[in-house]
Amino acid sequence: MHPILSDRRRFLVYITAWMMTGVLIARLLVSADLANWSFAMVFSLPLALFGGFLTSSAYFVCRSLPFNRRSFSLAALIFASASMISGISWLGLCYGWNKVLVLALDEVEVLHMSSHLSVLFFITGFAVYLLALLAFDVYIAFDNIREADRREAASRLLARDAELQVLRSQIDPHFLFNSLNSISALTAIDAVAARTMTIALADFFRQTLAIAEKEKISLNDELRLCENFLAVEKIRFGKKLGMEFEVTTEAETALIPPMILQPLLENAIKHGIRNLPKGGIIKVTIFQRDCWLHIAVENPVSSAPGNSTGNGLGLNNLRQRFFALYGEQARVSWQRTDEKFVLEMTLPFEHNNHE
Structure with missing residues (x-):
C-alpha cells in the first residue's frame, strides 16, 4: 500500500x-x-x-x-x-x-x-x-x-532455536544413559536401593520434562532439579558424595537457561568423585554482582586421571548454548589442577518477577 x-x-x-x-x-x-x-x-x-x-x-x-x-x-x-x-x-x-x-x-x-x-x-x-x-x-x-x-533477525531467531534443540538432543540422552547405568549397577548389589533409585529417577525426569522446553527458568527451579538428581546419585555413592551450595538471596530470583547446573554436577561426579577412593565435596557458589550472575562449580579430581577425564563435549555444548542465547555477553571458562577442577560461568542477570 x-x-x-x-x-x-x-x-x-x-x-x-x-x-x-x-x-x-x-x-x-x-x-x-x-x-x-x-x-x-x-x-x-x-x-x-x-x-x-x-x-x-x-x-x-x-x-x-x-x-x-x-x-x-x-x-x-x-x-x-x-x-x-x-x-x-x-x-x-x-x-x-x-x-x-x-x-x-x-x-x-x-x-x-x-x-x-x-x-x-x-x-x-x-x-x-x-x-x-x-x-x-x-x-x-x-x-x-x-x-x-x-x-535476518527472524532467521537468526530460527537458527538459534534450532541450535538449542540440537544441543538439548545431545544432552538429554546423556542424562538418561548415565542414570540407567547406575541403576543397572545397583540391581546386582542392592535391589531395594535400585528400586528407590528408579522412583527417584522417575521424579527427576518428570521435573526435567516440565522445564526442558522452556528457554529460561528460575534458579530455584534449577536447584530443585539438582536436588532430585543428587538424591539419585546419593543412593549410589553414599558418603563419598558431599555437596555444598552457597547461593545468595539476590541470585535465587535469577532467570537462567534450564539444565545448566545438573550436567556440571554429573560431570563432577563422573570425572571427579567417582575416581577418588574417599570421594569428595562438590562446591557450588552462585551470586549476583551488578548486572551479572556468577556461577562456580568446584570439585576434587584425581592427581592421575585415567580415561574418565572426558572430551569436553558437555562443556562445549554449554558454551554453545550460552552463545546462542546471549551472544558475546556470557562467558564460560574452566581450569584443572592436580587436585581440583573449577568451572566458572558469567551471564547477564535477569530478574524473575514471579519469585
Missing part, C-alpha cells in the same frame, strides 16, 4: 504541506503582479491539490523498478520521462484551470499565460516530480533495508 495513504497522520501532513505550497504559489503570483490575492488563491490551491495527487504516483514508478533489476540508464530514462509527463500535465492543468476560472468568474483572464510563465510552470512540474521520484526511491531503499534486517 502507498506509504502516504496507509497512515492517516502522514496523509494529513502531506495534504497540509501541499496546501501550504498552494499558498506559496499564490504569494509568488501576487508578488509578481500577475493576479490579486483572491484570484491567486482560487487558482493555486486546486493546482496544489492536483500536484499532491500527481506527485504521489511517483511511489509506484519507483516500485516498478526494483533495485536489483534496474540499470542506471533505464532508471534515468524512466525518471526523466515520468517527470516530463508530469511537467506537461501540470502545464496543461494550469491552462485548463485558468480557462475555467475565466468562464466561471466572468473575467477576461485570471492570469496572462505568457511563454515565460508557461516555461516556469512546466519546469516546476518537472522538478517537483523528479524530486518526488528521488525521495520515494530513497524511502523504498531504506524500507528494503529494514525488511532485510527483520528477515
Whole structure:
C-alpha cells in the first residue's frame, strides 16, 4: 500500500504541506503582479491539490523498478520521462484551470499565460516530480533495508532455536544413559536401593520434562532439579558424595537457561568423585554482582586421571548454548589442577518477577 495513504497522520501532513505550497504559489503570483490575492488563491490551491495527487504516483514508478533489476540508464530514462509527463500535465492543468476560472468568474483572464510563465510552470512540474521520484526511491531503499534486517533477525531467531534443540538432543540422552547405568549397577548389589533409585529417577525426569522446553527458568527451579538428581546419585555413592551450595538471596530470583547446573554436577561426579577412593565435596557458589550472575562449580579430581577425564563435549555444548542465547555477553571458562577442577560461568542477570 502507498506509504502516504496507509497512515492517516502522514496523509494529513502531506495534504497540509501541499496546501501550504498552494499558498506559496499564490504569494509568488501576487508578488509578481500577475493576479490579486483572491484570484491567486482560487487558482493555486486546486493546482496544489492536483500536484499532491500527481506527485504521489511517483511511489509506484519507483516500485516498478526494483533495485536489483534496474540499470542506471533505464532508471534515468524512466525518471526523466515520468517527470516530463508530469511537467506537461501540470502545464496543461494550469491552462485548463485558468480557462475555467475565466468562464466561471466572468473575467477576461485570471492570469496572462505568457511563454515565460508557461516555461516556469512546466519546469516546476518537472522538478517537483523528479524530486518526488528521488525521495520515494530513497524511502523504498531504506524500507528494503529494514525488511532485510527483520528477515535476518527472524532467521537468526530460527537458527538459534534450532541450535538449542540440537544441543538439548545431545544432552538429554546423556542424562538418561548415565542414570540407567547406575541403576543397572545397583540391581546386582542392592535391589531395594535400585528400586528407590528408579522412583527417584522417575521424579527427576518428570521435573526435567516440565522445564526442558522452556528457554529460561528460575534458579530455584534449577536447584530443585539438582536436588532430585543428587538424591539419585546419593543412593549410589553414599558418603563419598558431599555437596555444598552457597547461593545468595539476590541470585535465587535469577532467570537462567534450564539444565545448566545438573550436567556440571554429573560431570563432577563422573570425572571427579567417582575416581577418588574417599570421594569428595562438590562446591557450588552462585551470586549476583551488578548486572551479572556468577556461577562456580568446584570439585576434587584425581592427581592421575585415567580415561574418565572426558572430551569436553558437555562443556562445549554449554558454551554453545550460552552463545546462542546471549551472544558475546556470557562467558564460560574452566581450569584443572592436580587436585581440583573449577568451572566458572558469567551471564547477564535477569530478574524473575514471579519469585
